[in-house]
Amino acid sequence: MALLEILEFPDARLRTVAKPLTAEELKDPALQTQIDNMFETMYQAPGIGLAASQVNYHKRLVVIDVSEDKSEPLVLINPEVTPLTDELESMQEGCLSVPGFYEEVVRPERVKLKALDRHGKPYELIAEGLLAVCIQHELDHLNGKLFVDYLSPLKRNRIRKKLEKQHRQVG
Numbered sequence: 001m002a003l004l005e006i007l008e009f010p011d012a013r014l015r016t017v018a019k020p021l022t023a024e025e026l027k028d029p030a031l032q033t034q035i036d037n038m039f040e041t042m043y044q045a046p047g048i049g050l051a052a053s054q055v056n057y058h059k060r061l062v063v064i065d066v067s068e069d070k071s072e073p074l075v076l077i078n079p080e081v082t083p084l085t086d087e088l089e090s091m092q093e094g095c096l097s098v099p100g101f102y103e104e105v106v107r108p109e110r111v112k113l114k115a116l117d118r119h120g121k122p123y124e125l126i127a128e129g130l131l132a133v134c135i136q137h138e139l140d141h142l143n144g145k146l147f148v149d150y151l152s153p154l155k156r157n158r159i160r161k162k163l164e165k166q167h168r169q170v171g
């Protein structure tokens with residue numbers, strides 16, 4: 001397995017809209033390696049979710065594990081999410097592509113997820129709380145959207161400037 005490079009805001013590649021994985025691609029052993037590498041990269045960061053877009057692989061693929069002990073790995077391929085309630089929940093979100101920044105974001109508190117697992121088998125689940133937030137956050141990535149897009153332009157620009165400065169210092 002290998003660690004993948006995580007793109008950081010404001011990298012324009014994070015704005016790419018990811019394409020669905022085809023039946024052909026689902027059968028390719030390279031996909032299994034990509035999934036394993038994404039889990040390893042996410043756990044090592046550490047994070048609870050990673051979208052393929054964040055590692056410059058623009059397919060509709062997400063890995064998630066909101067457990068404390070890496071015991072609930074979840075693979076989402078070609079996922080679709082539907083809010084199940086009008087109730088909104090505000091939670092502090094962070095992102096491996098926006099390191100060091102945490103801000104409140106408001107989202108539906110209960111959602112239904114439809115996706116394929118790593119072997120292409122369809123499944124559905126109903127998610128609440130942290131998992132619901134994580135699923136919505138990661139699906140946004142596949143559409144080129146970041147949690148900072150929910151913030152005021154002032155806050156977003158402040159974060160962008162700080163990260164750009166860090167990127168210049170790192171070289």
Ligand SMILES: [Zn+2]
Pocket residue numbers: 094095096097137138141
């Ligand atoms: Zn993120």
